[in-house]
Structures are given as structure tokens and as C-alpha cells.
Amino acid sequence: MEFSFDINYLFSERVTVLDQTLVPCRKSAGRPDLQAHVAKVIDELGIASAKAQQLTAPVTSASKMQAQRHQLYLLKDCKSNGGSGVVVGFLKVGYKKLFLLDLQGVHIEAEPLSVLDFYIVENLQRHGYGLELFDFMLKHKNLEPVMMAYDRPSPKLLSFLAKHYCLTQSVPQVNNFVVFEGFFLNRAVAQ
Template sequence: MAYNQDNDYLMIVKVDNQCNIKLININQCNYVNSLADNLKSSSSSSSSPSPSSSSCSLTPSKQLDNKQSELINLIRSQLKLWINSLGVQSAEAQNLKEPITCHTRFIQGSFRSNSPLKHNDSIYFLVHHQSVNHQPSTTITNNDNSSDENNRIQLNAIGLIRVGFRNLFLQQSEQLVNVNRCFSILDFYITRQRQGLGKLLISCVLKDQTININKCAFDRPTSALLSFLGKHFNLGSPQKQHNRFVIYDGFFS
């Protein structure tokens, strides 16, 4: 389901509208463990450094901290491109006239700049982490000028979910109920279809939010998404609401 090579794998990146970044593990394919393994293997395969070189070299823990910092800076520099590009692709897949997810609206927390209602949404990206042999346009390179391919990293966002909390009026039996801070899935798109990546991304979001999927409200889901939820999460009989959200059995229990 996830890439399993040492330097070629998938990772989850969570970003809020304050541009705070959190890296989330996918099973054992997480960035920190992979870097630690790389540092361990490279140190065991290399010859013992001379006293002069060891005095100016970083310890593995410091190397790890530096690489994490560089990775986060690289992600931050790509956020606008990732959000706008995947937002447009999502809109096209849903036959929408304009994207419902774009960088400007995400940062400002509303669909319109003059809206008094602001939302603190988050976006989870599914990112392909890949080491490359040549110097790409967006890379991380260590300061030691090493030619090791492990020091050059390329990131490619291949999916996103935008989530947030909404105050919704939802139908419960014969009543219209006001649900405060309802966890809502607002946009969802994966560039690589039928590879298990969509299920992987949603599962990681649910785990990070510590919520069951039948407690989520889905904003204007397409028929393809409803079919996907039924196939991979056993969600049947969607309950369509007047506000175009959809909930499932167990939402109010």
C-alpha cells in the first residue's frame, strides 16, 4: 500500500491554515525512522573518520534534526503549489466551475475575504518522498557536499483531504438537530486511482483525529466517493441532508 524502499516511500503531511506542519507516520514508512536507518547504515559502511573531520561533523541525532527541519522548510515552500494544483484537479474531477480548495481561501479561513465566519481547517497531503540522482528543482542537500543520492530529496503531493469542524443542522429521524463542531470532510482527491492510496489517506486522517468514519459529515460527496466509502469502509445508505452534506448510520449514536 505504501512505498517500502529506504528512500522511496509515502508520507502524510498535515497543514493547518497557520501553516503549522505535522508529519504523520504511515505504518513503519515514516520519515524519522527511515532517516535513522540511513544514518545508521551509512555510518557502519563508511570508514572511521579522522580526528579533524570528526570534530566538525554532526552527530546522527543532530543530522536527523537538521534533515527534519530542512524537510519541513521544503514542504512549506511547496504548500501553495500543492494546494492550488490539487484543488483544481479535485474540482475538475467533480465537474465544479471553480475549486473549493485553494491556497488563498484556505489561509484566510473562508470562501470570501469579507466573510465574518472564519474556519480553522486542515489539509492532509499524501506525499511521495523520493531520492534522486540528479539535482532537481526542489531538493534537500546536506551541507557536507556529499554526492550520496540519499542527500537529495524530491517531494510530490499526490493526494489531499481538507477537513474542518462545522456547525450543521442535520436531520435525525423527524427532527432537525443543530450539531456543533461536526467533523467534516470538505474535499478529497487522489491523483493515482485504484492503488489503495485513498483508503490509506482517509485511514491516517481518522487515526490522527481519533474519530470513527461514521461520525464524519461529508460535504457534497460525488457518487464516486459514496461508492468508494461503501466499498472500503462499509458505509451504506447515505443520508443526504438539505445542506448537501451526507452522514451515515451511527452518526448520532
């Protein structure tokens, strides 16, 4: 995804972690022009992700990020667009208080880190960028993917999780979240 401004100046790292402040690095603090560019990138990504998932409205936007305690991992490719860089995609996660049905169908309360939105630009999908971004997040959070919940996962995300992390056995829930068998097995061991 190309922008009229310099992506490499805005995001110095290959993967940038953004929180509700929307400040990618120290040089952007107190710079309304750079903040506006960050907001523009997030809004455009949110719109593209919603379109890819055929959602009626984006679940990710700069204003939603500012209002919620989520984290957004943004991946760039520094070499494209004449050296200005392009945005490859993003992954948004956050803690969600959920009532889940365990393997016995008993309600339990949990607050797992959840995948809330995930998008790689169309022409770059199936090139391993999604895996790079997801693995970065797992290391950053020191977490196994089986311990996470997935909000309304698309068929592409379910295929991605099965391929890269062998997550196939989901446990039926009454909400839109998907969790896998190991979520409950590992919780039992940890308790």
C-alpha cells in the same frame, strides 16, 4: 503530481498535516520561498480536485486554507520523480456547524468533523492511496467515519465509503451534506 522543486525537502513525512499557517515543519517557518512552494502545491491540488469533480471553482486553495480553520492531509510518494518525490493526493477536513434531520426527521444542531475535499491524482486512483490517507486522518482525529459529515460527496467518494467503511444508509438532508444512520444512533448512545 510532479513539481519543479523537491517535494521530499518540502514535506519530510509521507503524510503531512497542514493547518492555516501552511507550515509543514519547523524548517519552513520564516522561509517565504518554502511557503510559496507549499502554496503552489495546495493551489495545484485544489484545481485538479475541482476539475475531477467538475466544479466551477476550487474549494481548496492556499488562501482559503489561510482564512479557514481546516486541516489538510497531504500524501506524497518519496521515491518517484528521480528521488524528488511526487504528491499523491490530499484530504481536507474541518468542523462545520450543521442543522441536520435525524432518523425521525427532527432538526438537530451538530458540529461534526466534515470531509470538505478529497483527491488522489488520476493515474494513482484505485491503488489504495485514498484509504491510506483517510485511515491516517481517522487515527489522527481518533474518530469513526460514521461520526463524520460529507460535503457534497461525489459518486466515487460514496463508493469509497461503502467499500471501505460499509457506509451505505444515508439519512436524507435538506443541505448538501451527507450523514449516515450510525451518526444519529451513536450520538444517542454518547448522550
